[in-house]
Amino acid sequence: MIKYDPHHWWRHLLKLRGGLLQEIFGRLGVFSLWSIGLTWFHLHVHKIDVPVTGHTLVGTALSLLLVFRTNSSYDRFWEGRKLWGGVVNETRNLLRAAAMNIPSLELLRRLAAWTAVYPYALTRVLRGAGELGPAAALLPQAEVERVLAAGNAGVAVALRMSSVLAEARQRGLISDYVQMQIDQNVQQLIDYQGGCERIVRTPLPFAYMLHLRRTLILFILSLPFALVESFGWASVAVVVIIAYTFLGIEEIGVEIEEPFGTEDNDLPLEEISANIARTLNEMVPWMGAAIDSPTLTYPGAVLTKGSPLEQEPSE
Structure with a gap:
């Protein structure tokens, strides 16, 4: 994702990265050549202009279709961001x-490491590839x-997170009720993963996409017929501007409808996953420490020297 300051207009206008001009440049070239050919034919061979009324009506309908397309895609993008939140x-x-x-401390560090691995595993599920992070x-x-090697790395990691809680219960460190309550968070992670997978595996209906693109192509290809008489050679520039828009x-809409990819x-x-790992390490330090570090406990507290969890022992 590209970070930018929305208060600055001119700073971003000439940037190519993230602006999608590269993606549509070939199509713009085809439509501009088509417009040049039709304009030359109209001016030098035979007049081919048509009334502009039809394009005005179709352009209105096409604009509504594009608005619906963009809104639907942004809904998917924003839902994906909320799920990752x-x-x-x-x-x-x-x-x-x-x-x-x-x-x-040994179980906590193991749980913290598996929890830090989880967002990387989820990324692997959504993209079909990826590492599991430093943890x-x-x-x-x-x-x-x-x-x-698992078919669903996210579920595999969630199982190991739950197994740590089960081990704590088997050792008598927590009760059944506490295990169930903490495991609710693991279940919620699986629910969020299911929402992300729904977005990935359910694209916009094929018929809608196909009809929109066919209409868009036909509208732009026929646009020179409606403009050439009024604009002459300037109709080429007008067609390119409308086509670009x-x-x-x-x-x-295409780029943001599946928000979990690697496009600009x-x-x-990766940044969200790394932030999760850093926060978890602040809560229960595990980076640079062996998983089997000795446990140091006081009643009601788990301590490591310098840990943010450190507190006075209870009376």
Whole structure:
């Protein structure tokens, strides 16, 4: 995703990256050559102009179709961002609740590492490829390889997060009720993942996309017939400007309708995942520490030197 200051107009106008001009440049070239040929034919061979009324009516309908296309795509984009915002919140809630209830630094660090791996695993599910992030280096290599080989890496990581909670219950460190309550956060992560997968696997209806593009092509190809008599050679520039506007709107819809890819205007999943990992490391430090570090406990607290969880021992 490209970050920018919306208060500056002129700073961004000439930038190509993220502006979609490269994606539609070939189509603009085809339509401009078509317009040049028709204009030359009209001026030097035979008049081919038609009344502009039909294009006015079709242009209005086409504009409504493009607005619906863009709005539908942006709804998918914004829903994807909200789902990933939920992933951010639930990972924090999961580790916060675990840190306050599980008196074992070894289990907490393992849970924190698997939780930090989860957003990378979700990215792998949505994109079909990807690594598991720096926290994977702290986990058993055999388990990491099983996650990578799994059909759904996100579910595989969630299972291991739940297994840590189950192990804490088996050791008698937490009750059944506490395990169930903390595991609700894991379940919520799976729900958010399901929402993301729904967006990826359900594109806009094919018939709508096909009809819109056919109408758009026919409108632009026939536009010179309606403009050539009034504009002459200037009709070429007018056609290119109108084509750039309509094609650009349609291409924006294409780019943002699946927000989990790697294009310039897609969501920055790697950045979000890295931010999650940093926050979790602040809550329960695990970076640079062995998973089997010794446990230091006081009643009602889990401590590491310098940890933000450190508190006075209870009386």
